[in-house]
Amino acid sequence: MKLDxxxxxxxxxxxxxxxxxxxxxxxxxxxxxxxxEVHGMSQRGGAVNANLRMADAPVGSDLIARxxxxxxxxxxxxxxxxWLPYLSATGVxxxxxxxxxxxxxxxxxxxxxxxxxxLPRSVVVDADPLAxxxxxxxxxxxxxxxxxxxxxxxxxxxxxxxxxxxxAAKGEKVVELNLRAFxxxxxxxxxxxx
Amino acid sequence: MTQGVLPDLVPxxxxxxxxxxxxxxxxxxxxxxxxxxxxxxxxxxxxPGTPSTEILETLVRTAGETGLxxxxxxxxxxxxxxxxxxxxxxxxxxxTMKHVGLNVAMDPFVNSALVNIHGGLVVVVADDPGxxxxxxxxxxxxxxxxxxxxxxxPATQQEAYDMTREAFALSERFRVPVLLRLVTRLxxxxxxxxxSDREPRPxxxxxxxxxxxxxxxxxxxxxxxxxxxxxxxxxxxVESSPWVSLTxxxxxxxxxxxxxxxxxxxxxxxxxPSRPAHLHVGAYPAPDAxxxxxxxxxxxxxxxxxxxxxxxxxxxxxxxxxxxxxGKESGHLPLAGELTPDAVRDAFGLPHPPELTAGLRLxxxxxxxxxxxxxADAFSAVRQALQGLDTEPVVAGDIGxxxxxxxxxxxxxxxxxxxxxxxxxxxxxxxxxxRPALAVIGDSTFLHSGLxxxxxxxAHDTDMTVLVLDNGTVAMTGQQPTALPRSRLEPLxxxxxxxxxxxxxxxxxxxxxxxxAALIRREIDHPGLSVIVATRECLEAVRHEKKAxxxxxxxxxx
Numbered sequence: 194m195k196l197d198x199x200x201x202x203x204x205x206x207x208x209x210x211x212x213x214x215x216x217x218x219x220x221x222x223x224x225x226x227x228x229x230e231v232h233g234m235s236q237r238g239g240a241v242n243a244n245l246r247m248a249d250a251p252v253g254s255d256l257i258a259r260x261x262x263x264x265x266x267x268x269x270x271x272x273x274x275x276w277l278p279y280l281s282a283t284g285v286x287x288x289x290x291x292x293x294x295x296x297x298x299x300x301x302x303x304x305x306x307x308x309x310x311x312l313p314r315s316v317v318v319d320a321d322p323l324a325x326x327x328x329x330x331x332x333x334x335x336x337x338x339x340x341x342x343x344x345x346x347x348x349x350x351x352x353x354x355x356x357x358x359x360x361a362a363k364g365e366k367v368v369e370l371n372l373r374a375f376x377x378x379x380x381x382x383x384x385x386x387x
Numbered sequence: 388m389t390q391g392v393l394p395d396l397v398p399x400x401x402x403x404x405x406x407x408x409x410x411x412x413x414x415x416x417x418x419x420x421x422x423x424x425x426x427x428x429x430x431x432x433x434x435p436g437t438p439s440t441e442i443l444e445t446l447v448r449t450a451g452e453t454g455l456x457x458x459x460x461x462x463x464x465x466x467x468x469x470x471x472x473x474x475x476x477x478x479x480x481x482x483t484m485k486h487v488g489l490n491v492a493m494d495p496f497v498n499s500a501l502v503n504i505h506g507g508l509v510v511v512v513a514d515d516p517g518x519x520x521x522x523x524x525x526x527x528x529x530x531x532x533x534x535x536x537x538x539x540x541p542a543t544q545q546e547a548y549d550m551t552r553e554a555f556a557l558s559e560r561f562r563v564p565v566l567l568r569l570v571t572r573l574x575x576x577x578x579x580x581x582x583s584d585r586e587p588r589p590x591x592x593x594x595x596x597x598x599x600x601x602x603x604x605x606x607x608x609x610x611x612x613x614x615x616x617x618x619x620x621x622x623x624x625v626e627s628s629p630w631v632s633l634t635x636x637x638x639x640x641x642x643x644x645x646x647x648x649x650x651x652x653x654x655x656x657x658x659x660p661s662r663p664a665h666l667h668v669g670a671y672p673a674p675d676a677x678x679x680x681x682x683x684x685x686x687x688x689x690x691x692x693x694x695x696x697x698x699x700x701x702x703x704x705x706x707x708x709x710x711x712x713x714g715k716e717s718g719h720l721p722l723a724g725e726l727t728p729d730a731v732r733d734a735f736g737l738p739h740p741p742e743l744t745a746g747l748r749l750x751x752x753x754x755x756x757x758x759x760x761x762x763a764d765a766f767s768a769v770r771q772a773l774q775g776l777d778t779e780p781v782v783a784g785d786i787g788x789x790x791x792x793x794x795x796x797x798x799x800x801x802x803x804x805x806x807x808x809x810x811x812x813x814x815x816x817x818x819x820x821x822r823p824a825l826a827v828i829g830d831s832t833f834l835h836s837g838l839x840x841x842x843x844x845x846a847h848d849t850d851m852t853v854l855v856l857d858n859g860t861v862a863m864t865g866q867q868p869t870a871l872p873r874s875r876l877e878p879l880x881x882x883x884x885x886x887x888x889x890x891x892x893x894x895x896x897x898x899x900x901x902x903x904a905a906l907i908r909r910e911i912d913h914p915g916l917s918v919i920v921a922t923r924e925c926l927e928a929v930r931h932e933k934k935a936x937x938x939x940x941x942x943x944x945x
Contacts, residue, residue, distance in 0.1 A: 203752065204754065213577075216412060216577065217412070220409055220412065220579065221409070225578075225579075226412065226577070226578065226579070227576055227577070227578050228412070228576060228577040228578075229572060229575065229576045229577075230414070230575045230576070230577070231519065231575065237754040237755055237756065237757065237788065237791070237863075238752075238754060238755040238756075238757065239752050239753050239754035239755065240751075240752040251653070252578075252650075253650050253651065253652075253653035253654030253655075253728075254650050254651045254653075254654040254728040254731075255572040255573070255576050255647055255650055256572065256727055256728055257728070258654070258727075258728035258729055258732065258740075259729050259739060259740070259742055260739060260740030260741055260742045261740060271749060271750070271752075272752075274745035274747060274749055275745075275749055277742075277743045277744060277745050278742040278743065278744065279742075280742075280743055281740060282740065282741055282743075295752070295755065296750050296751075296752055298750040299750060300747060300748070300749070300750065304747055305747065308745050308746055308747045311746070312743065363938065364938075
């Protein structure tokens with residue numbers, strides 16, 4: 194099996210953290226992992242993406258080919274649409290619907306949501322309020338990991354364990370906050386699944 | 388769909404045991420850093436530059452535990468020379484930079500190929516095909532070839548580790564620097580890396596003969612001849628090394644891969660009607676004998692390499708060849724940009740799966756200055772100062788976060804060429820008659836390469852105004868410290884001889900834009916050289932520091 198995930202968002206939203214947690218879950222599950230990141234200038238409020246490739250065999254290209262990703266996991270709805278050409282015909286888009294408006298020509302949100310609703314498979318979750326409910330506006334990335342979790346081939350407790358391990362160094366409070374974010378995202382994802 | 392795994396994934400049994408004690412998931416950059424420590428390197432030097440930054444950053448962060456001397460330097464040339472000094476006394480040493488940084492270090496790099504390298508000297512150069520964070524996509528393999536030094540090009544993070552280890556030994560064996568060529572996707576991609584045993588550090592002992600390090604013409608002629616004479620032996624090493632591998636196959640077609648292009652080939656191999664003969668090249672000088680062997684009897688060869696068509700050109704030459712050479716110059720692959728699995732599919736004539744589109748025009752989201760960034764205030768002031776002039780101003784820019792001042796909504800900077808170029812270019816424009824001529828440069832870029840052109844401007848009291856944006860950090864690459872603390876900037880500039888009446892250090896602030904604009908206007912009206920240092924801390928650096936302090940107070944890590 195292979196699991197190619199394009200993670201997307203805006204620089205500063207926590208795309209790399211989400212990718213790192215997912216990658217760790219993959220390899221604890223015995224998969225070979227290649228995780229591509231974007232550093233440098235593009236991190237400054239620009240569109241960012243991470244290519245996460247996992248398989249139970251050696252992984253070839255460092256990049257995901259167009260039309261072949263099993264999942265787009267996005268922290269922002271316009272950014273989810275940006276990487277659509279990389280999604281396979283049977284792939285799923287899991288995205289936050291909370292817009293990040295740092296550009297003047299941001300499209301009308303209803304148009305964006307309509308485009309997402311028109312996809313064969315999507316899970317759309319308003320992550321920002323859930324992140325705040327969990328205790329931090331920055332936890333939207335973990336909310337979205339939670340929303341994606343029922344669609345991933347890992348046991349939930351493994352993914353939860355990776356979230357906890359990832360934030361362990363930042364103290365218990367941060368861990369608890371992120372576990373709440375994960376649970377809220379998971380419930381919202383299950384409700385939004387279509 | 389019901390709950391559970393994606394239908395197009397083969398579900399993996401949940402009972403599959405987790406692997407305890409997994410090897411670390413490392414960036415290519417981190418793998419190189421780890422290898423340098425394990426190879427017994429005593430020191431590492433560099434200047435930050437995407438995608439190379441994390442190599443030295445890792446070594447600086449871990450210096451306390453490893454005991455390795457890891458220093459950020461003023462620029463790549465000074466970094467290289469420090470590495471050379473360490474090698475001279477027998478220490479193993481790493482020097483890191485991005486591809487365009489090697490241009491800055493070109494003088495010591497090319498000349499150091501002639502000296503009798505003592506302690507292993509490994510030059511790690513990170514190329515940026517596709518220009519994710521760079522102004523060009525030059526290929527460092529060409530420069531290794533130019534300097535006649537061996538070059539290693541890893542395809543995976545594991546190879547980045549293994550090759551770095553070997554590069555030190557190779558450098559000592561052939562008495563030359565060895566260039567390790569990385570590319571963005573390898574630097575910034577993570578994979579598991581298995582480390583091997585740590586070697587002890589070699590003892591510091593000086594080289595034997597000063598004549599082997601003193602490139603006076605008489606010595607240089609002898610050492611150049613020795614370097615040329617060593618080339619066949621280096622080539623034999625390449626051909627026998629594990630980094631070059633020939634897989635024979637019957638049939639009329641062959642493939643050559645270099646570096647990470649091998650990964651793209653692996654991706655499409657299962658879909659090819661038959662397996663082509665394949666030569667993978669991960670070490671240079673080019674393994675000519677193996678290339679000839681691969682091409683014996685085949686009708687066509689496809690060359691997949693990240694960067695310039697380096698091997699492709701070598702094969703093609705200018706005379707007709709009996710073998711059709713396919714690659715970037717034949718139009719089978721794009722000449723510009725990085726290789727993608729999609730481009731490789733095209734080159735093999737493989738079909739593409741269908742693609743979804745948004746059905747909606749998506750706006751671009753280019754990188755931008757952080758909310759409240761002091762650079763934005765500086766740009767507002769420059770624009771305001773230039774309003775209502777009856778001449779056409781020239782605003783030369785430089786390299787850093789503030790290069791975004793060339794983009795809307797700022798649209799202030801009119802050039803960005805290389806580190807420090809703004810000051811020299813403003814002088815040239817002024818000499819040619821442009822008024823007013825301005826240079827806008829960050830503090831770290833100024834220390835890197837802005838000081839020498841400023842001295843030129845002082846020498847001629849050129850009618851120009853230099854605006855140094857001093858945020859006290861190397862912001863774009865992740866807040867590395869600048870080579871000098873900000874308090875030293877003003878005395879440094881004063882020391883070059885800039886007239887004290889036309890040297891100003893001012894605080895940038897959203898409420899002080901008018902004041903700064905008036906000062907800039909006053910100084911562009913002065914018919915000689917002026918320097919304005921506009922200071923204010925990088926907000927991101929301040930935020931990081933606050934976060935770290937808070938975490939320390941709460942007993943956790945930042």
